[in-house]
Amino acid sequence: MARRTIIQKLEILADAAKYDASCASSGSKKRNALGTAGIGSTEGMGICHSYAPDGRCISLLKVLLTNFCIFDCRYCINRSSSNVRRERFSVDEVVKLTLDFYKRNYIEGLFLSSGIIQSPNYTMEQLLEVARSLRQDHGFRGYIHLKTIAEADPELIRLAGLHADRLSVNVELPSEQGLTHYAPEKSGQTIRKAMADIRHEIDNVKDASSSRILKRAKAPSFAPGGQSTQMIVGADSSSDADILQSSSKLYAGYGLKRVYYSAYSPVPDASADLPPVRPPLIREHRLYQADWMFRFYGFSTAEITSVAENGMLDLEIDPKLSWALKNRGLFPMDINKASYGELLRIPGLGPASAKRIVQARRHTRLTLTDLGKIVRSLKNIRPFITAANWTPGHLTDSLGLRDRFVSRPRQLDLFS
Amino acid sequence: MITVELQSPTDFDGWRRLSRHLLAEGVKPDEVEWHIEGDAGTLFATPAYQPHPAPPSSSGPRVPKLFIDRARRVVCHTDTSRFIRLYRILWRLQQDGAYLSRITETDVKWLEDCDKAIRRDVHKTHAFVRFRQVNAGAAGRQEFAAWFEPTHRTLELSAPFFQRRFPNMDWIIVTPSMSAAWDGTMLRYAEGGSKSDVTPADAVEDQWRTYFKSIFNPARLKVTAMTSEMPRKYWKNLPEADLIPNLIATASERAKSMQLQPERAPNPLAEVLTRRRIGKATPAPTPQTLPETRKALSACTRCPLYKDASQSVPGEGPTNARLMIVGEQPGDQEDISGRPFVGPAGQLLDRVLVDAGLNRNEAYVTNAVKHFKFQPRGKRRMHQRPNAGEIDTCRWWLDLERRHVQPDLIIALGASAARGVLGHSIKVSDMRGKILPQPGAASVLVTVHPAYLLRLPDPDRARTERQRFAQDLSAARAFLEGTAHRTNA
Known part of the structure; x- marks a missing residue:
């Protein structure tokens, strides 16, 4: 077989990488290339340079170094038992591709992952070499996200953090049983241990930079963009409650920046082991909303899952609305009196609008019209609040309230 | 009506300078018309406003920095009313310093909306x-x-x-x-x-277009999510955008064909690899040495605690230590680092050991339960006491450690440790500080867990309790000094 061109390799190795949802380029420290011989910058906020028709942001060049893999994880397109075309980039090819794309302003940087070849350590060393070359040979100051091979030596993880902005280890499945069944070579313990090692290094750097003696020295750096992980939704039988409990433990344990939820998606040459029906994309969306409630709205996991029937979130309405409908005794809330924390519990209000309500009501008693200037839509909010000239009357307690929020006809969902 | 002329459509400095003069002269917002030099219309208008050559008083109008920052951006907006509006806001700010926080006012809302639009435009420029x-x-x-x-x-x-x-x-x-x-x-x-x-082509664009096509997952079409962030108005200058219509049109067909694809025989390579992996796994015998114990412990699934913890935390210290210190279980930091007693309770223990004349480095330090048990609360993991079943199950490991270390004395810190060491529950307050001889085994001394001292809110109480804790540890030292080392006996 003739050697494939870069374009042909890219076709295979980008296709193989697309099931990783993360493409974030945010959260790292600020730096740029002024006064250096290099190239690149990160300015805190991530930038999405394009969007694919699947609605996902394209911020980084997301490729695998190789899609050869000695592991046989059932849900994965690159598992050893799959018949997909296999290919491999050289270290230099990935470095050149990253720089070529970066100079044309297509990307913020690189998200590099790999199938496991030869051994976890060998694979991790290859990933590291790409990052090292970009940083040291080319003065690259853009964003680098490295997938961490959990089974690799902790020393390699430590080295990875010196070059990468973000590290991630995917937990893939929310339960230990799921993992045993679908990913026989992986273990939850190994994955959590790798996350612990990453947190350990991040904590050490934090301790060092808060130490008065070390402060004068050049601040050490370890994965300044933190770590993240991904869970596949709907490949095993875990419920939404299982998933949310699992992610709340991961957030608490490892200071994760994000848990990505990825609805299991059909892959070419799928394993016969997998469920024949794929989960609706909306389930993934509801999990993200619940995740947000937990991280930014002050809800506990128990509160969120208390309204999940049989452990499953309502697919037709968002989980915060669902919680409010089942806790109507707390409503309507007076938007002129409710605390910031209480405002966050009102359906349709987020942290930004809650903050603006608190600011605006210092000057005037807010009417519904005033509120209309602060929020995007009053539709969800109205039944749950009172304002200077508004009371919802018996709307809050009306039996048909839920129906008002269910949009019909339902969004067409391909192959759900 | 006064006509004021600016040098360019984004002439912020001109607007700022002239506005200062107008304000100093008390010119009301509805008395001013703003024009851009060279624009149609200026020709027939009244002669342009010439400010007094002397600058207005140095005290000048005071405005929040936020307003200047926003105004500097908003002059870049295409809204033709921007200069009138900005002067009107400036005018209002003179009477009402808090005007900008009245976000329900029309002009304030306009300013915020325009500012947002400008920032979005800048961001999209950086992106596209x-x-x-x-x-x-x-x-x-x-x-x-x-x-x-x-x-x-x-x-x-x-x-x-x-x-x-x-x-x-x-x-x-x-x-x-x-x-x-x-x-x-x-x-x-x-x-x-x-x-x-601008040059019409660049060979790397073909690579980029290939990347764009390949990273798209046809099984999850979400066109509005794409267009809300990448509106069509930008498409004409994006080299990848002309691929989009066809990707959308063929998506459902591609997704369907993936699902309908007949099952193929698994890649034979997988079987070879699986055989190799299973061949490697051998059933673990009972560990014969301390290092073997550590290794076996790392794979322990004897109770469900392994499911949430990061790792088992084995004991640490010399194999021939005369003193073994047993705590309850690893905490958050021990779970992360894989080492016992490194968190706040461990640091306190270290200090009190020094007070009592003992050296931690000469002791073997371990826990009754080897995995961290916790409940997540927000960004933290709250310690949960292990139950009797978990302690008893984990005793298997503690016993192995005892067998390999053969200490003369074991200090059990707290009730859980006491259960792990003695095999049954006791009341710590009844037993603490006493040397309890055990037939055919190391003697045991029970005391409190240092985490207990950290939880005491009353400083006086904490001080006395710490002294008692130090006394208990001193009793242990006295015992060790009074007994000849077993190898010397």
């Missing part, structure tokens, strides 16, 4: 500018050019970003109203241009 290499293959600095059409007149706000990012390549961004060029030393703004000013 596409450079093409002009001098591919040539030696020396690489040269790039881009054609871009921002929604507002924002190039001066967006160009410095490219300077910070690409200082070592020469580049030019051409827009209809202005261009920005960087040559390694100066960022220069000049007149606008047209699409034909």
